Amino acid sequence: MNNDVEVYKTMGNKTDTYKRKIDLKYNLSEYWSLMRKYRGLVFAMMFILVIIELFQIIPKFLFKEIVDKGTLFANGTIGVPELSFILLVIAGIYIGSNIIQITFFGLEVSFFLN
Numbered sequence: 419m420n421n422d423v424e425v426y427k428t429m430g431n432k433t434d435t436y437k438r439k440i441d442l443k444y445n446l447s448e449y450w451s452l453m454r455k456y457r458g459l460v461f462a463m464m465f466i467l468v469i470i471e472l473f474q475i476i477p478k479f480l481f482k483e484i485v486d487k488g489t490l491f492a493n494g495t496i497g498v499p500e501l502s503f504i505l506l507v508i509a510g511i512y513i514g515s516n517i518i519q520i521t522f523f524g525l526e527v528s529f530f531l532n
Contacts, residue, residue: 466525466526469518470519470522470526474519476515480511
């Protein structure tokens with residue numbers, strides 16, 4: 419990765435272009451010094467964002483389970499009562515994950531508003 423940045427310096431009608439190295443360590447130390455007061459809030463926001471993204475994965479796995487169990491049902495491996503129970507459990511997990519996701523999204527919004 420190239421850490422050079424072109425800097426344009428204008429004096430009158432003449433524009434000089436020169437390359438300057440970006441000091442990433444200095445920049446990060448400046449950001450952390452500005453965020454020192456909000457460090458707990460930043461980590462809480464990052465935690466909430468990770469939880470929300472993890473809950474975005476759940477419906478894909480649930481759909482996979484529905485397809486897999488539907489295939490077993492079509493092959494005659496499982497009966498109607500087993501399939502019904504599995505679908506009810508999957509529906510419960512889906513509804514529960516959505517409730518948790520909405521709750522964490524509400525926390526995220528409240529952090530942004532404060």
